[in-house]
Amino acid sequence: xxxxxxxxxxxxxxxxxxxxxxxxxxxxxxxxxxxxxxxxxxxxxxxxxxxxxxxxxxxxxxxxxxxxxxxxxxxxxxxxxxxxxxxxxxxxxxxxxxxxxxxxxxxxxxxxxxxxxxxxxxxxxxxxxxxxxxxxxxxxxxxxxxxxxxxxxxxxxxxxxxxxxxxxxxxxxxxxxxxxxxxxxxxxxx
Numbered sequence: 691x692x693x694x695x696x697x698x699x700x701x702x703x704x705x706x707x708x709x710x711x712x713x714x715x716x717x718x719x720x721x722x723x724x725x726x727x728x729x730x731x732x733x734x735x736x737x738x739x740x741x742x743x744x745x746x747x748x749x750x751x752x753x754x755x756x757x758x759x760x761x762x763x764x765x766x767x768x769x770x771x772x773x774x775x776x777x778x779x780x781x782x783x784x785x786x787x788x789x790x791x792x793x794x795x796x797x798x799x800x801x802x803x804x805x806x807x808x809x810x811x812x813x814x815x816x817x818x819x820x821x822x823x824x825x826x827x828x829x830x831x832x833x834x835x836x837x838x839x840x841x842x843x844x845x846x847x848x849x850x851x852x853x854x855x856x857x858x859x860x861x862x863x864x865x866x867x868x869x870x871x872x873x874x875x876x877x878x879x880x
Contacts, residue, residue, distance in 0.1 A: 691844065691845075691848060691853075691854070693840075693841070693844065694840075694841040694844040694845055697837045697838060697840065697841035698757055698838075698841055700834075700837070701753040701754045701757055701834060701837070701838050701841075702754060702757070704750050704751070704753075704754070704834065705750070705751045705753075705754030708746055708747050708750045708751045709747075709751070711743045711746045711747050712743070712744075712747045714743055715739075715740050715743035715744055715747070718736060718739060718740050718743070719740050722736040722737070722740070733817050734813070734815040734816060734817045734818045735817050735818060735819050738813055738815065738818055738819045739819065741824070742819070742823060742824045742827075745824055745827050746827055748831075749827045749828065749830070749831025749832075750827065750830070750831055750834065752831065752834075752835055753831075753834040753835045753837065753838035754838075756835065756838050756839065756842060757838055757841070757842070758861070759859060759860065759861040760861065773856050774850065777846045777849055777850060777856075778850075780842070780846055781843060781846050781847070784839050784842060784843045784846075785843065788835070788839045789836060789839050789840070789843075792832045792835045792836045792839065793836065795828070795832045796829055796832045796833055796836065799828040799829035799832060800829045802825055802828060802829075803822065803825045803826045803828060803829050806821055806822040806825040806826075807822045807825075807826065810822070811825075842859060845858050845859045846859060
């Protein structure tokens with residue numbers, strides 16, 4: 691469990707940091723649009739930095755989404771099963787799909803990024819940026835996803851052994867009913 695907690699903490703910190711990249715991307719997008727339409731000026735570099743920031747958010751925050759159990763799944767079907775069966779389905783998904791696919795992407799992503807770094811690859815767009823930081827996000831993001839997948843597997847195995855409560859990996863998001871109740875409560879206070 692110490693390894694699992696360390697991985698969770700790492701991905702939580704990365705996600706908190708990457709949240710600022712989303713804010714930066716939105717601001718750059720807004721400023722770029724204002725400048726483009728009001729002054730009829732723009733640069734491919736501004737567009738590319740937005741893409742890089744969105745790529746960073748997606749690739750580096752996805753492990754945190756997995757940790758919070760907020761990824762896409764078919765709860766309508768699995769919700770009918772016992773918690774133990776749901777955990778077994780999760781483990782099957784991690785070991786048969788998530789970890790192998792992330793491993794393949796990591797295997798091919800490392801050389802993909804290294805070639806770009808070694809060649810100091812530049813964008814083919816006029817005024818574009820260097821490309822390797824964006825390509826480096828692929829192996830880094832999938833390495834973090836593998837780590838988080840292992841962390842989630844550890845937690846579920848410990849649950850099956852009776853050493854961990856399901857709340858350690860249960861969905862952290864509020865249900866729609868809880869969100870509605872919170873909105874109603876906030877409106878009563880105002």
